[in-house]
Amino acid sequence: MAERGEGGGPVLSRALPERRRWAGAEGAIHAALLLAAGVAVLATVAIASVLFGNSLSFFTAVSPWTFYSGSVWSPDIRGLFGVLPLLVGTLVIAGGAALLGIPLGLGAALYLREYAPAWVRSIVKPVLEILAGVPTIVFGFFALVFVTPALQDWFGASYFNGLSAILVIAFLIVPLVSSLSEDALAAVPSDLREGALALGATRFEASVRVVLPAALSGIGASCLLAFSRAVGETMVVVIAAGVHTDLHADVLRPMTTLAGFVARRATGDLPTGSTLYQSLFAVGLTLFLMTLALNLVSDRLRARFREEYA
Amino acid sequence: MRPRSRQSRGVREVLFRIGAIACLVAALGVLAVLLGSILVTAAPMLRPELVTNFPSTTNPWRAGYWPAIVGTLYVVALTLLFALPLGVAAGIYLEEYAPPGRLTRLLQAGVANLAGVPSVVFGLLGLALFVRPPLALGPSVIAAALTLTLLVFPYVVVTTQESLRAVPRSLREASLAIGATRWQTIRGQVVPAAAPGLLTGSILAASRALGETAPLIVLGSVVLLTIPPWDLSAPFVVLSVQIYAFIGLPGAGFQAVAAAGMVVLLGMLLLFNGLAIVARNRLQRKR
Amino acid sequence: MDQILEAPSPSIEAGSRTTIESRSLSIWYGKKQAIEEVSLSIPRLRITAVIGPSGCGKSTYLRAINRMNDTIRGCRIAGQLLVDGEDIYAPGVDPVLLRRKVGLIFQKPNPFPKSIYDNVAFGVRLHYRATRAELDAVVEGALRHANLWVEVKDRLKESALGLSGGQQQRLCIARALAIDPEVLLMDEPCSALDPIATAKIEDLMFELKRSMTIVIVTHNMQQAARVADNTAFLYLGKLVEYGATRQLFERPRNELTENYITGRFG
Numbered sequence: 126m127a128e129r130g131e132g133g134g135p136v137l138s139r140a141l142p143e144r145r146r147w148a149g150a151e152g153a154i155h156a157a158l159l160l161a162a163g164v165a166v167l168a169t170v171a172i173a174s175v176l177f178g179n180s181l182s183f184f185t186a187v188s189p190w191t192f193y194s195g196s197v198w199s200p201d202i203r204g205l206f207g208v209l210p211l212l213v214g215t216l217v218i219a220g221g222a223a224l225l226g227i228p229l230g231l232g233a234a235l236y237l238r239e240y241a242p243a244w245v246r247s248i249v250k251p252v253l254e255i256l257a258g259v260p261t262i263v264f265g266f267f268a269l270v271f272v273t274p275a276l277q278d279w280f281g282a283s284y285f286n287g288l289s290a291i292l293v294i295a296f297l298i299v300p301l302v303s304s305l306s307e308d309a310l311a312a313v314p315s316d317l318r319e320g321a322l323a324l325g326a327t328r329f330e331a332s333v334r335v336v337l338p339a340a341l342s343g344i345g346a347s348c349l350l351a352f353s354r355a356v357g358e359t360m361v362v363v364i365a366a367g368v369h370t371d372l373h374a375d376v377l378r379p380m381t382t383l384a385g386f387v388a389r390r391a392t393g394d395l396p397t398g399s400t401l402y403q404s405l406f407a408v409g410l411t412l413f414l415m416t417l418a419l420n421l422v423s424d425r426l427r428a429r430f431r432e433e434y435a
Numbered sequence: 436m437r438p439r440s441r442q443s444r445g446v447r448e449v450l451f452r453i454g455a456i457a458c459l460v461a462a463l464g465v466l467a468v469l470l471g472s473i474l475v476t477a478a479p480m481l482r483p484e485l486v487t488n489f490p491s492t493t494n495p496w497r498a499g500y501w502p503a504i505v506g507t508l509y510v511v512a513l514t515l516l517f518a519l520p521l522g523v524a525a526g527i528y529l530e531e532y533a534p535p536g537r538l539t540r541l542l543q544a545g546v547a548n549l550a551g552v553p554s555v556v557f558g559l560l561g562l563a564l565f566v567r568p569p570l571a572l573g574p575s576v577i578a579a580a581l582t583l584t585l586l587v588f589p590y591v592v593v594t595t596q597e598s599l600r601a602v603p604r605s606l607r608e609a610s611l612a613i614g615a616t617r618w619q620t621i622r623g624q625v626v627p628a629a630a631p632g633l634l635t636g637s638i639l640a641a642s643r644a645l646g647e648t649a650p651l652i653v654l655g656s657v658v659l660l661t662i663p664p665w666d667l668s669a670p671f672v673v674l675s676v677q678i679y680a681f682i683g684l685p686g687a688g689f690q691a692v693a694a695a696g697m698v699v700l701l702g703m704l705l706l707f708n709g710l711a712i713v714a715r716n717r718l719q720r721k722r
Numbered sequence: 723m724d725q726i727l728e729a730p731s732p733s734i735e736a737g738s739r740t741t742i743e744s745r746s747l748s749i750w751y752g753k754k755q756a757i758e759e760v761s762l763s764i765p766r767l768r769i770t771a772v773i774g775p776s777g778c779g780k781s782t783y784l785r786a787i788n789r790m791n792d793t794i795r796g797c798r799i800a801g802q803l804l805v806d807g808e809d810i811y812a813p814g815v816d817p818v819l820l821r822r823k824v825g826l827i828f829q830k831p832n833p834f835p836k837s838i839y840d841n842v843a844f845g846v847r848l849h850y851r852a853t854r855a856e857l858d859a860v861v862e863g864a865l866r867h868a869n870l871w872v873e874v875k876d877r878l879k880e881s882a883l884g885l886s887g888g889q890q891q892r893l894c895i896a897r898a899l900a901i902d903p904e905v906l907l908m909d910e911p912c913s914a915l916d917p918i919a920t921a922k923i924e925d926l927m928f929e930l931k932r933s934m935t936i937v938i939v940t941h942n943m944q945q946a947a948r949v950a951d952n953t954a955f956l957y958l959g960k961l962v963e964y965g966a967t968r969q970l971f972e973r974p975r976n977e978l979t980e981n982y983i984t985g986r987f988g
Contacts, residue, residue, distance in 0.1 A: 154618045166545035232451075249459055249463075262648050262682075317834060326818070339834070357554065412556060
């Protein structure tokens, strides 16, 4: 409340204590919000320390060299901890899914942007969103109960096999690739496309020879992200691909991935601190580092893309 | 130099369009088959006992999802209770307070990278941090909720940021101009204006939490539970894990039970998303 | 408005044949009519300018000549537009082949994010099969024709985006020239460039008109006066006056034209 002071001007001294109190509350809120924003970083640090902590103990019992170069994973029976079968399984299943899913997603994005009439878009886009929201156990079940029998009949696959997982995971990542690629294509300025058309290119040629290459780093970022997603996919692998941990690349036989193994083996009965328990974390660490690397490169590519077309 | 045939150039385009349409139709078809086949497989089991019975590993006709449904509702509710305030707060900070600079970039990158971590790894985090000593919460509802909170956190943050960004700057400026503080402006004007988007974000988080299986398996979710997990610290089971358990049991009967569980799960998802759309429309109409 | 007359036959030099002719051409974007019943004959191997205030439809008219308006949803055409005697909007006419004959230079230079070489070679690779040697020859020829060769001959493999604005625009011209067009449409090609770059392009136009017909849209009347043989004045989508440039600027027949030229409205 301002009072008239000696010189006739208002005196705000009474107002100041209240203002300071407000400042305190504002400051506290600011700090609280900052802390909340830091949760993600804290969580990442927690993940890293949990994984590294247990892995380091693990690596005192089993050397990293044995772990990463060993081709036999039979911890319970033979005490052998070679992670190569899991790594190969991950590369085969995730790689196969990416090889199938990425071109499909890219083609879908190109078609939706360039050719699809409005009514087609209005059906396809919601469908892709639904697809993205279906829980992965549903896909896993579908793989086991409907895809696998077909593979058994046509290719003589076994009941648990890698191909079933590859096909279904490919289907699963199409919405991701499609929407990210569409964003990348949309970011390319339209005057590039017009320039190509003015030179006598067909719509297809303009898209594929000018717009697509111009969007390449953005599309590359989305491919890496999709591959990372496939690497992390767990339930489809667990349900449809099995638990077999021999080193092989035969997709018609059971195989498993890093993620699939962790989900299968962590049955809660492992005593804290036992080598078996810690081996889960060593596998988890490998998985985490793989996806982290993929995501970081993808971020770098996306940043470069944004620089070009911001 | 010879001219290229106009025909051959056109052919490529036509082939691409045919191929693309074929693929899209096939994808639609696969989705329809997927959902349809699950419904068909589940059909014999779709009766009230499905949701009121306890699970059984011996007789599919007596198996039900009652504890799992209770567990799911419990876990998801708790997860939202933790994740929404935390995520919205973080989103508000990043969008309204954070100055451009190193720290902000780090925080933003942290959110983005957390979203890319495979869900099993969250399970390992929860196992080591919450379930086992030192916190030793056991494989309980609270441990599951804490773990899932971290998992859905990035999604809440991102949708919050997007919703806040959609609020026109003029709203903030008008409020500040009449002397409101930054927080008063945010709490009184910006957040209510962003409410539809925030609601969508909450539903997204709930849907993700509903559908997660792998991290909860790793945490130690039980698969044959005879007592519904009414207690925060009790062993728990959720719908997705229960379904997974039934998938592993032999025989067409259990397949049907598993499929029926998925119908329930998808039904719940549909309900949540439907409510969200309705609520968002009402909120948007009010403005 | 009886100020806007149906333009009489233009006073074009005898002996040249018309290449582009529109007959009562009207163009709509959805409900809005952008061009109303414009009948215009553009002569071969001359530079024809289309001037008029903003929004009068000159870009629309220009883009109709190579059917670039096709890319805009809801664009409708009535009347005829003939190039070399053929109605290009007749069914069965392929815009892709038309655009090889009729090139377009845009207002803002739009080189592709590729090398200088690949930019120029792009059109050639679209329409022809060529050996490396043939391609090299065509690229060099086009760059020389566009007065750009000397400046870029040592950095053909570098990105086109590293060139200055004026160089980029000349690159776009070279890119268009590489496929040997008969008509070159230019949509305010110098409006984003500084005076020196503008002068270079205007000089280039004089050379180019020896081998192709040029139609330029410009909002800069001085530019039209400098380069064009004939000028058409469009206002609100209608053709007001069309004739030899000197005559139009020195002794305009229409009062509206005179008002525009003397700057009474812009």
